[in-house]
Amino acid sequence: MVRRIHKPQKHAALKLGGVGVLAVALLGAGLTLASADDGAGAGAGTSxxxxxxxPTVRDKLSNVPAAAVAGVEQELANLDKQIAEANARLAQQAANPQGGPNFIQNAILGPLASKRTAALDRIGININRAGGQRPDLASLATCGLNAAGNPSAVNGNAGNGNAGNAGNGNAGNGNAGNGNAGNGNAGNGNAGNGNAGNGNAGNGNAGAGVAQTVSCPTVADRLPTVPAQALAEVQRELANLDNQIADANARLAQQAANPQGGANFVRNAIVGPLEDRRVAAINRIATAIGRVDGNRPAELVNLAAPCTVS
Structure with a gap:
């Protein structure tokens, strides 16, 4: 006789006992994250x-030669992009902590300081090459940390400096998703301040030495709830939008120093292409959100235009 021994099957019970809410609250910009689980258990919090x-740099510059304005503007834009990238990594760290107690310093702030040192050196070289006195900007390379939810001060939206009269302050997206959406003055937390909507795009060209700046609709403060899985990509594209504006401002600075083209040159060669690039970046934002929650905010593309100059 063959005995069959029946072993009881073991069933592993997977208990979802209170999934913590892993949400990064990005205050002031209207950019919030969907909670990881609506039924979060005790002890779960919002991080x-x-x-x-x-340190801001634009407001530390003075008497920038006209020939150096375009190069300086480009490096100021690079500094803001570096901050945006660091903030994207800090947001990822908040949602998914890793490393030891020195991780942020060693993996984020340290490399940021190195990149800032290089950009600050290039600013000084640009000024010196154009006949100006090279400023000592080395002390501005090191960065610390703001408390959660506080915005980073940036240069592209400062508008207070005197970089060869280049830039009157622009409404932008600041540091993607960190509560600095559209700050005309760096870190003031007032969305849409600055020169948003001022001026008349394409009305002739700025006179030599007086650079116009471009203003476009802000995006960060008009976003719906952003799922945590889409945050990093959305932040990158918000940073791209600001970098696009900075690139356009650098071209406007070049136009001020060396006017070219006819009455429609600014509209056709700078503002129009900028709006096209904004369409692509905003569509990528909408796709990133829709890919996670299925609700693609197609109406965001309406914020690509109009961009104006003043």
């Missing part, structure tokens, strides 16, 4: 993302 606290 906020810290932001990079870097």
């Amino acid at each position: 906020g993302a810290q932001t990079a606290n870097c």
